[in-house]
Amino acid sequence: MVGRKLVEALVARGEVSGKPVERLTLADIVEPAAPAGFAGKVSTVATDLSDDGVAAGLVAERPDLIFHLAAIVSGEAEADFEKGYRINLDGTRELLEAIRLEGKRAPYKPKLVFTSSIAVYGEPLPAIIGDTHHHTPLTSYGTQKAIGELLLADYSRRGFLDGIGIRLPTIVIRPGRPNKAASGFFSNILREPLSGIEAILPVDDSVRHWFASPRAAVGFLLHAAELDTSALGSKRSLTMPGLSATVGEEIEALRRFAGENAVKLIRRQPDEAIIKMVGGWPQNFDASRAISLGFKAETSFDEIVRAHVEDELGGVLPA
Template identity: 65%
Template sequence: MHIAIIGAAGMVGRKLIERLVREGGLSGRTIGKFTLIDVFQPEPPAGFDGTVDARAADLSAPGEAEKLVSARPDVIFHLAAIVSGEAELDFDKGYRINLDGTRYLFDAIRIANGQDGYKPRVVFTSSIAVFGAPLPYPIPDDFHTTPLTSYGTQKAISELLLSDYTRRGFFEGIGIRLPTICIRPGKPNAAASGFFSNILREPLVGQEAVLPVPETIRHWHASPRSAV
């Protein structure tokens, strides 16, 4: 089995690779090759005896999606995204990475499907940002998607594309709406929800952390391990 991971250098991407290498297979099939893509050079996984193609690439750049699809991976995990706060601050970058890059990938698969019947499994990481307030507890599967941010809008559009391309038989797609993943290691990133990691991570090393919301706020979380 050949597995491609876009966003392989990220927090969830690295843990996903570790899990797949540890288990050695997916859906009863042995993994023989990884293609690992990120804007930063991904590290080849330790302890993996198969083939690894790890490279830095921007999926929204011309030809990159086609290059990935030309190797015909059996499963594609699409984890790459510009996070919420950054997508809100840089409108063009958010839509270029989060929407255009996703659409380029889907279209490259669609074209390959028409050439030789290629039909991979595509796992797309969406977000609870596709929902809009007021939020019920718990959020049911059929709750309306009315995003309040550009990031949420980009994820919601991508979900519709995923559903439509799956309906048309171009690939087998599944979208997973992840909540806030914490505790995120390292320095704070530009995610609007990053403070949830900050208020836990920074005090552990003696640093001050600011809580920018009322203490009554309720939120959904998952650990990196449970997300994988």
């Protein structure tokens, strides 16, 4: 989802760091759609980065800029241990190795933007988590992301590539239909009522978490692509800014946009399993390092809802 929006943004702006976007190679496990309105060359590939030779084939085109986005999400990486490690760890390592080996043939040092996650942090968590808080992931997904950060730093230090890792907040409002992710309700309770559909809220209004919109996520990726990484020193990964807010604040924003009838579409149905899981999630971060480097996120749920209405609903609420 973020990948598709990133491609649209790259096509719309037409340049990165003042260099024209002449060629796009889009690789995913299912063949991605080619973007509309792109004058340059585009290849779309359905492939598995962890398969032998795949990364080498993609890197052989010597792209100047590579975005490596999340692959197997948290729930699936937890349910399927082997698949999670194969895609999230081996896939990442294959990509890094392909870049290193390509650079042995002839000098090559692309910019690599790696999406990490706040899942690298685990209990016990302080109320506000600093950029240098230690990594004790509580999931295999978080472990795989933390390892990706370590590899990215070492490959960058050795001069094989110019890497930056960005730890994304939980993205709301996710477009599309409700999914099975435990965090899905954060999006569902806004997206569904905004379209006149009922949504289930499995936790209390007081639950606090860390958010940014899909629009902000695309902004992070583009800013990371253009950032001079010499400012990062040896710490190549950083926590992106976000909004620390409660479910209650989400609901108040919904009320302001769509009124009491929309709020009434939220059905409270406590789910002990989700309540327990969410209880261990981070609530707030100190992202001052990223902010000082120019990364920007929303500062209220009104902004997050507005981004959804503008980007997904054509700027108007359904009647």
